[in-house]
Amino acid sequence: MKDLRLLALKKSPWVFHVAAASCNNCDIEILDALTPRFDVERFGIVLVGSPRHADALLVTGVINRKSLPRVLKVYEETPKPCLVIAIGTCACDTHMFKNSYNVVGPFDKYLPVDVYIPGCPPKPEAIILGVVKALQKL
Amino acid sequence: MSNYLKFLLEFLIFPGLVFVAIIGLLLSWLDRKISARLQWRVGPPWYQCFADIIKLFGKETIIPQGRKLIFLLAPIVSAISVILISVLLYNANFYPQCSFLGDIILVIYLLALPPLMTILGASASKNPLSSVGASREMTLYFAYELPFVIVTILLIMKAHGSIRLFELINYQKTHGAYLYSISGVITFIIYLFTMQAKLGYVPFDIAEAEQEIMAGVYTEYSGFALAMFKLTKAMLLFVFPMFIITLVWGGINSISTLWKFAIIFILTVLVKNTNPRVRIDQALKFFWLGMTPLAILGLILGLYKL
Numbered sequence: 001m002k003d004l005r006l007l008a009l010k011k012s013p014w015v016f017h018v019a020a021a022s023c024n025n026c027d028i029e030i031l032d033a034l035t036p037r038f039d040v041e042r043f044g045i046v047l048v049g050s051p052r053h054a055d056a057l058l059v060t061g062v063i064n065r066k067s068l069p070r071v072l073k074v075y076e077e078t079p080k081p082c083l084v085i086a087i088g089t090c091a092c093d094t095h096m097f098k099n100s101y102n103v104v105g106p107f108d109k110y111l112p113v114d115v116y117i118p119g120c121p122p123k124p125e126a127i128i129l130g131v132v133k134a135l136q137k138l
Numbered sequence: 139m140s141n142y143l144k145f146l147l148e149f150l151i152f153p154g155l156v157f158v159a160i161i162g163l164l165l166s167w168l169d170r171k172i173s174a175r176l177q178w179r180v181g182p183p184w185y186q187c188f189a190d191i192i193k194l195f196g197k198e199t200i201i202p203q204g205r206k207l208i209f210l211l212a213p214i215v216s217a218i219s220v221i222l223i224s225v226l227l228y229n230a231n232f233y234p235q236c237s238f239l240g241d242i243i244l245v246i247y248l249l250a251l252p253p254l255m256t257i258l259g260a261s262a263s264k265n266p267l268s269s270v271g272a273s274r275e276m277t278l279y280f281a282y283e284l285p286f287v288i289v290t291i292l293l294i295m296k297a298h299g300s301i302r303l304f305e306l307i308n309y310q311k312t313h314g315a316y317l318y319s320i321s322g323v324i325t326f327i328i329y330l331f332t333m334q335a336k337l338g339y340v341p342f343d344i345a346e347a348e349q350e351i352m353a354g355v356y357t358e359y360s361g362f363a364l365a366m367f368k369l370t371k372a373m374l375l376f377v378f379p380m381f382i383i384t385l386v387w388g389g390i391n392s393i394s395t396l397w398k399f400a401i402i403f404i405l406t407v408l409v410k411n412t413n414p415r416v417r418i419d420q421a422l423k424f425f426w427l428g429m430t431p432l433a434i435l436g437l438i439l440g441l442y443k444l
């Protein structure tokens with residue numbers, strides 16, 4: 001029974017896009033990855049509009065005092081089991097904003113991040129590869 | 139006793155839950171696949187919709203503050219109503235002695251339950267985005283129900299005022315299907331648009347407009363409750379075309395039902411893929427100022443047996 005559930009989860013990961021104060025380039029690359037050219041629906045990946053439907057959170061951007069509580073709230077609202085995928089160097093560590101007064105550190109201090117996809121911004125191919133790797137890890 | 143057992147079997151296995159769910163999920167995969175091919179991509183594998191449903195059943199169901207019982211009952215009731223329609227249609231087509239007086243009215247009421255339950259469930263979740271979606275769904279429901287009921291009255295009138303599904307089918311057997319007359323074509327067109335709106339397909343997906351109000355009426359739903367709503371939509375994708383065929387296209391009786399079904403299904407998917415979403419006021423205008431006069435015209439034509 002558990003295997004069946006896991007298999008189903010692997011075959012249909014629905015993603016929710018959490019833009020936590022990025023410079024918007026990473027977000028645009030995510031949208032690129034969802035276009036018909038890359039056709040992620042082959043793997044059952046669908047972009048959903050509500051965190052309640054999501055199985056994976058795509059988090060972008062450098063985490064700061066304003067965005068931290070909101071990201072945590074979205075994480076709480078997501079039904080478990082759910083994956084957290086950090087996209088872009090900003091989300092993986094703090095990138096060039098490291099010493100900024102507003103930045104409160106990398107994501108994995110607050111959330112259990114499953115996959116890191118570095119790059120500024122990462123290519124759509126890299127994002128798809130990252131999600132597929134995350135599913136293998138399950 | 140054996141009657142109850144027979145009903146239970148019909149409800150759970152064939153033509154009820156198991157049968158309609160499998161066919162419906164395969165059809166919704168076909169819908170996604172055709173959409174994908176139209177957008178020049180490969181599309182999901184055939185088991186995609188089954189995987190979605192199984193996954194949703196395996197996930198946590200978060201129940202928000204608000205009316206918890208209504209929130210959880212709404213998806214179940216809407217799924218049950220669609221299964222009941224399937225059983226009623228099957229009996230009316232193959233076992234005429236099971237068709238009872240007024241079952242067409244029952245079917246109309248059961249068809250009204252899924253949108254009604256969506257509205258109830260969305261309002262019970264106390265989410266502002268859901269309530270915007272619920273108000274849109276309500277407006278849309280009032281918009282399409284008026285022409286829908288008018289043309290159904292037209293069909294009943296043509297069959298000498300009989301409100302038994304079986305007699306409607308019988309009338310078509312002796313006099314030829316309704317569709318091959320002017321008022322029948324009008325009925326068919328209105329049924330097709332009603333189906334589009336009831337399924338929440340583009341151009342009438344105003345209630346769950348993803349770009350504006352997140353997931354609209356389904357925003358707070360997760361886990362098995364969301365799966366039930368998805369299942370309802372999938373089953374309706376099979377049951378509503380069957381309803382159309384039964385009422386205006388000669389009933390379900392031979393292998394020709396298959397191509398009739400295919401025509402209705404492909405028309406729906408094509409309309410879905412080639413149209414942008416309309417605003418709620420445009421949808422209301424379309425149904426009340428466009429379709430309702432057409433329905434009344436059909437009613438008048440029907441009086442003169444055209």
Ligand code: SF4
Nearest residue numbers: 023025088089090120
């Ligand atoms: S990783 Fe680069 S592209 Fe992405 S948000 Fe940070 S600065 Fe922008």
